[in-house]
Amino acid sequence: MSSEPVLRLHGVAKRFGARTVLRGITAQVTSGAIVSLVGASGSGKTTLLRCLNGFESIDAGQIRIAGHLVEPGPSDAALTRLRADVGMVFQDYQLFPHLSVLDNLCLAPQVVRKLPRADAEKRARALLEQVGLGDRGKSRPSELSGGQKQRVALARALAQDVRLLLLDEPTSALDAGTRDEVVRILRELVKRAARPLTVVLVTHDLHLAETLSDEVWTLVDGSLASAGA
Amino acid sequence: MKQRGELRWGGDLQGGEPYVFEDEAHPGKLRGFEVEIADALARELGVRAKFMQNDWSNLVPALERGDFDVILNGLEETPERRARLRLSAPYYTYGETLAVRAGAKYTSLADLTGKRVGTLNQTVAADILKASPLEIVLYEGQQEPYMDLAKGRTEAVLLDHVIADRYGCVLKELRCLPGDVARGHYVLGIGKNAPALQDALNAALASLHQRGELQRILVGWKLWDARQKPAENPAAAAATAGPIVDEPVASAPVAAAAAEPPPPARHFGAGHALLFLQGALITLLISALSFALASPLGMALATLRLYTGRPGRWLAATYVELFRGTPLLLQLYVLYFGLADVVRLSPMTAAVLGLALNYGAYEAEVYRGALSSVPTGQTEAARALGLNRWQALRYVVFPQALRTALPAVTNDFVALLKDSSLISVITVVELTKRMTILAVELRDWLTPGLMCAALYFAMSFPLARWARRIERRLEPSQAPVAASTPLPGNT
Numbered sequence: 001m002s003s004e005p006v007l008r009l010h011g012v013a014k015r016f017g018a019r020t021v022l023r024g025i026t027a028q029v030t031s032g033a034i035v036s037l038v039g040a041s042g043s044g045k046t047t048l049l050r051c052l053n054g055f056e057s058i059d060a061g062q063i064r065i066a067g068h069l070v071e072p073g074p075s076d077a078a079l080t081r082l083r084a085d086v087g088m089v090f091q092d093y094q095l096f097p098h099l100s101v102l103d104n105l106c107l108a109p110q111v112v113r114k115l116p117r118a119d120a121e122k123r124a125r126a127l128l129e130q131v132g133l134g135d136r137g138k139s140r141p142s143e144l145s146g147g148q149k150q151r152v153a154l155a156r157a158l159a160q161d162v163r164l165l166l167l168d169e170p171t172s173a174l175d176a177g178t179r180d181e182v183v184r185i186l187r188e189l190v191k192r193a194a195r196p197l198t199v200v201l202v203t204h205d206l207h208l209a210e211t212l213s214d215e216v217w218t219l220v221d222g223s224l225a226s227a228g229a
Numbered sequence: 230m231k232q233r234g235e236l237r238w239g240g241d242l243q244g245g246e247p248y249v250f251e252d253e254a255h256p257g258k259l260r261g262f263e264v265e266i267a268d269a270l271a272r273e274l275g276v277r278a279k280f281m282q283n284d285w286s287n288l289v290p291a292l293e294r295g296d297f298d299v300i301l302n303g304l305e306e307t308p309e310r311r312a313r314l315r316l317s318a319p320y321y322t323y324g325e326t327l328a329v330r331a332g333a334k335y336t337s338l339a340d341l342t343g344k345r346v347g348t349l350n351q352t353v354a355a356d357i358l359k360a361s362p363l364e365i366v367l368y369e370g371q372q373e374p375y376m377d378l379a380k381g382r383t384e385a386v387l388l389d390h391v392i393a394d395r396y397g398c399v400l401k402e403l404r405c406l407p408g409d410v411a412r413g414h415y416v417l418g419i420g421k422n423a424p425a426l427q428d429a430l431n432a433a434l435a436s437l438h439q440r441g442e443l444q445r446i447l448v449g450w451k452l453w454d455a456r457q458k459p460a461e462n463p464a465a466a467a468a469t470a471g472p473i474v475d476e477p478v479a480s481a482p483v484a485a486a487a488a489e490p491p492p493p494a495r496h497f498g499a500g501h502a503l504l505f506l507q508g509a510l511i512t513l514l515i516s517a518l519s520f521a522l523a524s525p526l527g528m529a530l531a532t533l534r535l536y537t538g539r540p541g542r543w544l545a546a547t548y549v550e551l552f553r554g555t556p557l558l559l560q561l562y563v564l565y566f567g568l569a570d571v572v573r574l575s576p577m578t579a580a581v582l583g584l585a586l587n588y589g590a591y592e593a594e595v596y597r598g599a600l601s602s603v604p605t606g607q608t609e610a611a612r613a614l615g616l617n618r619w620q621a622l623r624y625v626v627f628p629q630a631l632r633t634a635l636p637a638v639t640n641d642f643v644a645l646l647k648d649s650s651l652i653s654v655i656t657v658v659e660l661t662k663r664m665t666i667l668a669v670e671l672r673d674w675l676t677p678g679l680m681c682a683a684l685y686f687a688m689s690f691p692l693a694r695w696a697r698r699i700e701r702r703l704e705p706s707q708a709p710v711a712a713s714t715p716l717p718g719n720t
Contacts, residue, residue: 053613055609055612055613076618077617080612080615080616081615083612083613083614083615084615086613087613087614088610088613090606090609090610090613094604094606094607094609094610095610096607096611096625096629097629098628098629098632098703107611107614107616107624107625108614108615108616111616111620111624112614112615112616112620157613157614160614160615
């Protein structure tokens with residue numbers, strides 16, 4: 001694990017209308033770490049996660065992610081570049097139902113990175129093997145179970161060799177057995193990533209936060225109450 | 230015209246026998262006394278005659294926009310037409326014949342006060358009836374007024390004796406009253422700006438008179454009768470327009486023609502079937518072309534409306550409301566006749582464009598609904614992967630929306646296939662127009678009607694089946710995987 005910070009937040013603030021959701025968050029994450037964001041509903045943890053890939057624009061402060069600088073009022077093009085280095089897994093996965101599992105993984109490498117189909121497919125197949133779905137490449141998302149969808153979503157987010165992986169409530173919809181399986185796979189993925197992979201995840205599950213993460217950040221009313229292992 | 234080497238003359242085949250109609254023995258070949266007059270006139274002028282099909286009620290505007298050089302199709306001499314066009318000397322004198330049901334007691338127009346009387350739209354007969362205290366019923370084809378009269382839907386029909394003798398008086402349920410209600414002349418209509426052509430045609434007509442060729446043609450078509458005498462003296466002919474004589478000059482030859490055995494029963498033959506297929510092909514071609522334009526237009530409008538700023542949204546919404554909120558028929562008229570001074574579109578181009586512009590508005594709404602039905606999470610997922618706004622639409626939103634839209638889009642194509650019958654008003658002879666032409670020719674609406682219906686069905690039904698198959702193939706749950714791989718280089 002490298003000790004160089006891959007993610008730095010400085011005075012990050014966010015308002016929705018009159019309501020302040022994030023109040024000057026300053027923190028940093030070393031490369032290769034897994035960080036859990038916990039806190040009560042409405043504490044701002046999901047908003048913070050969405051600020052990290054530009055889904056929410058910040059009103060003050062700055063975020064540095066693997067060479068990208070995010071400030072208030074970024075350009076669409078800058079955000080598109082940022083997102084090629086930041087993967088995200090949604091709470092409800094949002095796999096593309098009209099594409100096969102393999103095509104779900106190949107889409108971004110082909111369209112964004114302009115990788116030839118053969119290269120994209122090779123990488124995608126390797127990832128599917130890693131998440132234990134090597135034989136499901138031709139399936140449609142609708143043919144998969146919840147846990148399988150979660151694993152495809154993980155693989156899709158990692159298909160572009162991202163530096164930072166964001167997970168929104170990765171286990172909330174899974175039963176305990178499936179959850180442990182996903183956790184095991186996630187650890188494996190971080191360990192075997194081609195480039196050092198840093199993970200920030202939002203969760204309600206304190207057990208998951210403690211067993212999986214190197215650090216747990218607790219958000220209280222838009223401020224970072226604690227940051228530590 | 231000289232340069233072109235053609236005398237282009239406009240008429241409507243739906244007018245049928247004896248004016249201009251398709252030879253039933255040789256479908257596609259034209260016959261009729263006006264065909265022979267046109268040929269004779271063209272010979273006099275040293276050019277060839279070329280027939281231009283045009284809806285009868287639009288002959289005047291079509292002449293004005295330059296679709297042809299003259300109107301030669303039972304065009305009656307009236308003060309209004311004289312004011313609007315240049316008219317030639319008469320080539321035929323007709324009498325207005327009143328037909329009633331065989332048992333009816335009516336003896337003149339005066340007996341019909343307050344009754345329903347049928348005639349053709351835009352004729353002198355219609356003008357006469359409008360001036361009388363009775364209820365006028367207007368038709369577009371010359372057989373329908375007599376059918377309705379026989380069925381008791383009207384009490385009488387007033388029309389030129391040329392039509393009455395062939396379509397009315399021969400029916401056993403009907404009786405034609407002796408004597409003409411009025412007399413008038415068929416003339417050629419010529420553009421206001423073509424005085425030289427008017428002079429040339431008048432000279433040619435005079436020459437045909439002198440050489441007896443006109444008489445020969447009219448005799449050949451059993452149209453020569455006592456009414457034609459004054460026509461030999463153009464001065465006398467010009468004086469006879471308007472409601473006049475009720476004298477029974479109604480001519481031996483006419484009576485002879487009517488007394489002859491009715492024309493042999495006409496049957497639907499292979500040649501007719503071929504003409505129908507031709508009409509169906511034109512319908513299909515125009516529908517396919519216009520839908521191929523309407524679909525991307527609709528997609529563009531929907532995209533503009535959903536994903537752009539205020540001016541784009543306003544533009545798209547205005548377009549949709551404008552084209553959806555006004556009749557397709559009106560749009561076709563404006564495109565073809567209204568804009569004729571600005572841009573001279575061919576009938577086919579105007580038809581395809583008119584249908585495409587109109588249906589584009591409907592497709593825009595279909596696609597707007599379909600695009601909105603794709604969850605925003607899908608766009609977010611695509612953007613999270615680094616796809617830009619356009620790529621997210623192109624690879625994630627559009628393919629899913631297309632599947633949602635398919636049933637409605639298929640529906641619209643079938644509707645367009647049928648709406649395309651409206652383009653006959655701008656002179657395209659498609660399937661429905663072909664049906665009406667043949668129905669008049671065969672004196673039968675049932676066989677051509679069924680044939681026409683069968684052809685429309687034969688086009689729309691396989692389409693619906695095919696669309697259902699595509700739909701099933703796009704269905705996420707049951708789709709065979711090989712079916713859709715929209716990624717670049719993925720074939």
